[in-house]
Amino acid sequence: MVTNLPAEARSKWLKYTEAKTPEEKLKALQEFLSAVPKHKGTENLVYWAKKRMAELREEIEERRRRRAGRGGPSYFIEKEGAAQIIMVGLTKCGKSSLLSRLTNAKVEIGDVPYLTRFPVPGMLSYEDIQFQVVEAPSLIPNTESSWNTKVLGLVRNADGLIIIADLSNKPLTQLRTVILELMKSGIHIVKPKGRVVIERTKAVQGIRVITYGKLINCTIDDVRKLLESYRIYNAIVRVYGEVTLDDVEKSVFENVLYKPTLILLNKADKVNHTIIKDVLSKVTTALKKVPVIVTSARTGLGLDYIAPTLFKMLEIIRVYTKEPNSKPSPKPLILKKGATVFDVAKVINEDFIKYFKYAKVWGPSVKYQGMRVGLDHELMDKDIVEIHTTIRAL
Incomplete structure (x- = not known):
């Protein structure tokens, strides 16, 4: 195994996962770190643990300030x-101007460096849904400051990212700097060949492994045994792409995160077409499959492409629910691609899983409209789902 953790370390990790408050989490993580053997296989885990401890200390200190009446705006954005999308970049790349053009957010715009000191949220509409776009304070290059720790904490909690670079001011250097800061915190913007998502839930008994790719040199039973060794007994495990048992173990710690990312090459109105073409070519070559849009907050260039690109990038679908003999809900459930009727039932009411009889589906995922399906039926965007149970009261 990559980490090869002893039983004592695994036991202390369990305490961390069960901790409720930041203080409890910090203490548990300190104990966990002291029990982790120090060797090459644990380097990334140790680095992640130290970064996480720094984030927890910042969170604890911020709570103390707020209790003492010295709080001010919070870094936490509900x-x-x-989906929640965080806009990140270096200072004066145009984040505030873009947020103002895209959303209803009230932002302060100016030429002063690091003008944005706290996260600013706004809502971006796309068809019948909205994305929450949050402007984060600018990253400070080449520093381990608490400022960056707070920004990266926002990023870790987000569903996706928008990285912004100023085309008129060394955009490639800006992108490299931001991406390096993210990678140092275990945040990757290029989709890996394989990844694992572990969702602990009481909605299932045991460990349910759903594969959208394949396991390499291991079996589903191996996955179950590994997770049980970390005292994870009830969970839904989703496997995307080609995954090894090492990848499964890494996902237990969540020390390496993939964040779907959109890159905006901003301030296109300030440079000529030749520069834009050259930068765009270099970025798309270096970051294959990461979407890139050339934008200008001043002229509006490229802004109409942002919302649909986010929807595609996030790999989400909209599912509408309905009760028998009634119209579908106008507000859809937002689920990941590959979601099944099981996922819909879990979101609505976990008892729907226990007493599930069948579901009717209307939409692109079925051969005919109103088709009866089971819990494992994979849904598609704009499907309508009607769940029937053995108990009518549900």
């Missing part, structure tokens, strides 16, 4: 809409 999620709203279909």
